[in-house]
Amino acid sequence: MRASDAIETELADALARHGLGFARMAPDGTLLARAGAALDWLPEIGGDCLATPLLFGMADELAALRAGARDVVALPSIGLDSGEKISVTISWDEAQEVYSIAAARAFGASETETMLVRERRERRLADEQAEAARRRAHISDALYRDIVESSADLVLRIAADGRISFANTHAQAFCGRGLDAIVGARLDDALRPLDGVGWQALARRANEETFEQKIAAADGRTAWILWRVTWLGAAEGPPEFQAVGRDITRLRELQAEVARAQAQAREALVMRERLTIAHDLHDTIVHALVAVVAQLRLVRKLADRAPDRVPEELARAEDAASAGLARGREALGQVRFQRAGDEGLAVALHRAAGRFRERTGLFLDVEIDENATGVQGELAERLYRIAEEALRNVERHAQASRVRLAAGVFGDDVSIEIADDGRGFEADAAHPGHYGLAGMAEQAQMIGGQFVVQTSPGQGARIVIRAPLVHQES
Incomplete structure (x- = not known):
């Protein structure tokens, strides 16, 4: 050859x-x-x-x-x-x-x-x-x-004593010097670094090192350069280094923007958690106290008119207070558990179904499509809370023997259905014990969804929640 x-x-x-x-x-x-x-x-x-x-x-x-x-x-x-x-x-x-x-x-x-x-x-x-x-x-x-x-990168050749022996056109423009002015200059004089990080590689004569450096560019801006420094040795001439630098200023700016966005997202998550807790307490303790106050007012009226009914109404007030206290404790306890938005709608619904069976001993038929697994974020959190409240209503009021929980994604919507074979009720009538229906409807509206109740006395009840996937957070 x-x-x-x-x-x-x-x-x-x-x-x-x-x-x-x-x-x-x-x-x-x-x-x-x-x-x-x-x-x-x-x-x-x-x-x-x-x-x-x-x-x-x-x-x-x-x-x-x-x-x-x-x-x-x-x-x-x-x-x-x-x-x-x-x-x-x-x-x-x-x-x-x-x-x-x-x-x-x-x-x-x-x-x-x-x-x-x-x-x-x-x-x-x-x-x-x-x-x-x-x-x-x-x-x-x-x-x-x-x-x-x-090359669009900065390319320098550096002698063993730290003086520049060659600079390509882009490096000359970055430093604001011609080749004659930059050759022979020391690195710090030519590059004007704003920190002391990096050029230790020249002292160690390492085969190759990479580092980022903050530099004052000739055009007045502050730039971040990613350097890759290679020791070339002295096999074919004087020993020297080669330094290839890429301007990553925009990358650093994007990283800072991402960090700020993540901080804002964490702050928004904390605020959302606080609002969720406040909403839960409103739906539990506040509603329970309203019921207790109503019962006590009735007791006061009955004290003179029908004193024989007072013990019965006091017992109801006590039951309402106990139920509200239990639900308030459960709502606070949920804060310790993993959020449905993190674990996904399907996992959260299976967990709610398991707790329902443990509390009631009722037969619960669960049909959750695999495509519901990907529903997460705020949408999953809201839907889970509506479904859990619906199961609570079945437990407290339906007197049912069979319950069905179904969920799935259909086109651009996610749907949940809770049905029972219990005693039912008049859907249009006011029911003091069913104040949770209004809260569930409000939750559905917050995610742009629909909340439908189908029921009649003696015919059981069916609740359907349907919401667009566009409200799902990434």
């Missing part, structure tokens, strides 16, 4: 290992040269690059680039058929009158960490021959400069 062929092979391997690719294209779109797996989507040498899916229809942009109207054409985070994402940058080489196409594997903060772990593991397993090949890949300085000048 000729020396030039060996160099080209080693260079192609290095480009593939680092997820890079470089190609040259004639003004008419003909592919002249290609290296690196990141550009395998281009045609064979001599083929028409503009016929590929990624470059199709870009003749005007390339013409503007050639005319000097644009510096580069950047295609960030393009998805390939393989599922991999790459960033492509195209520039015009005026001296050679060809287009330079550079590609690099797209990466974010989390993917970078994964990539670094993989590369460190590969380095530990690599032998001396692989290490020598990686270093020899840098002897082709002309091709290296073409690649880094086409």
